[in-house]
Amino acid sequence: MNYEDARVCLFDPARHNLMVTRASLVEIGFTNIDMITDFAKFSEAVSTHDFNLIIAETHDAGGAVGDLMRKIRIGEVGDNPFVVTISTSWGRETEHLQNLVDCGIDDILLRPFSTSQIKNRLKILIANRKDFVVTSDYVGPDRRNDSERQKGSITPFAPPNTLKAVTEGSPISEQAIAEEILATKTKVTKERIRKLAMKIVISMQVKIDDPIVGEALDMEEIDAVARELRRRLRGHGAPDAVELAGALTEITTDLLDPEEQNEKQFKLVRELALGAFTAFAGGEDVGADSTEVQNTINALRTKLQQQMISGFHSAQA
Numbered sequence: 001m002n003y004e005d006a007r008v009c010l011f012d013p014a015r016h017n018l019m020v021t022r023a024s025l026v027e028i029g030f031t032n033i034d035m036i037t038d039f040a041k042f043s044e045a046v047s048t049h050d051f052n053l054i055i056a057e058t059h060d061a062g063g064a065v066g067d068l069m070r071k072i073r074i075g076e077v078g079d080n081p082f083v084v085t086i087s088t089s090w091g092r093e094t095e096h097l098q099n100l101v102d103c104g105i106d107d108i109l110l111r112p113f114s115t116s117q118i119k120n121r122l123k124i125l126i127a128n129r130k131d132f133v134v135t136s137d138y139v140g141p142d143r144r145n146d147s148e149r150q151k152g153s154i155t156p157f158a159p160p161n162t163l164k165a166v167t168e169g170s171p172i173s174e175q176a177i178a179e180e181i182l183a184t185k186t187k188v189t190k191e192r193i194r195k196l197a198m199k200i201v202i203s204m205q206v207k208i209d210d211p212i213v214g215e216a217l218d219m220e221e222i223d224a225v226a227r228e229l230r231r232r233l234r235g236h237g238a239p240d241a242v243e244l245a246g247a248l249t250e251i252t253t254d255l256l257d258p259e260e261q262n263e264k265q266f267k268l269v270r271e272l273a274l275g276a277f278t279a280f281a282g283g284e285d286v287g288a289d290s291t292e293v294q295n296t297i298n299a300l301r302t303k304l305q306q307q308m309i310s311g312f313h314s315a316q317a
Helices: 015-028 039-048 064-073 094-102 115-127 146-151 162-167 174-209 219-233 239-254 263-280 290-316
Strands: 007-011 032-036 053-057 084-089 107-110 132-134 139-141
Touching (some): 007 015, 007 039, 015 032, 032 039, 053 064, 064 094, 084 094, 084 115, 094 107, 115 162, 162 174, 219 239
Parallel strands (some): 007 032, 007 053, 053 084, 084 107
Antiparallel strands (some): 132 139
16 A cells, blocks of 8 residues: 555644654655644645545634534535545544534544554545445434444445545546546535435424424524525526525525414425425435335434423423
8 A cells, every 4th residue: 555645634733743643644654745733724725725635633723623524525615525534633522522523524533642543544444434424414424333224214325535546556547536526526415405405394394294393393403404405506507496495595584483483384495495406406306205204204203302301301300
């Protein structure tokens, strides 16, 4: 395995830590390493350059690194949403680590770590990288267990891996790799738009079918999802879809006022979300069969019921 041609972006606000990590990478065999200590410059670098590996320290950067990693995964930053990403961290708090995982990074290295540890992690990411999944609020490695996969309707896919191609000396041309990234990115964008629309549709269906449970739905979250749907539709050559999504956000904003909430409005929101995706996909519907929809509705209903029970116990405490 030859790491010399792999381009690495290494970010750490603390220069000493940066040099320690660089030393490990050089010992492994990497030579093409961009070292950055300023977050603004790091953000600019990953936006404008193609890297095969990004390693970023999260300490002293707040949630900014995680937010940037999420934007990379959903295609808002850079040209390759599937670049291999590793976060390093001194912090070991569960919430902090879970937030990093939720951003779609490939792996987390807790400091202090050894050269052998990072080398072993890299070997896994090259030879046995996890498949990716797409949901309404996540693009990244599939971390579900086997039972969750059997129950779920999300189809994983193998993400393009330029780190693997470069280090293993793949005979595939750079143009072919770029075409693979673009094709997969297009599929992911479509699937994410579908998931966003489906989340709105199913949430409104719960509101209509089970008003009591539906009371636990966060309408601010639904409004945010609608705005994300509109944002993702822009720039994809579907003006009708954007127009429908615009009408959708006007209503979801109105529904933030409980006085505006009624079954007629819920149905209109549902139909606008469906219409926006159909217009974007050239007449295709959300593509979810009845089992997938019912399973998702049941899971959402169970989650909302648990939230209601938890809220009741908290109020009694």
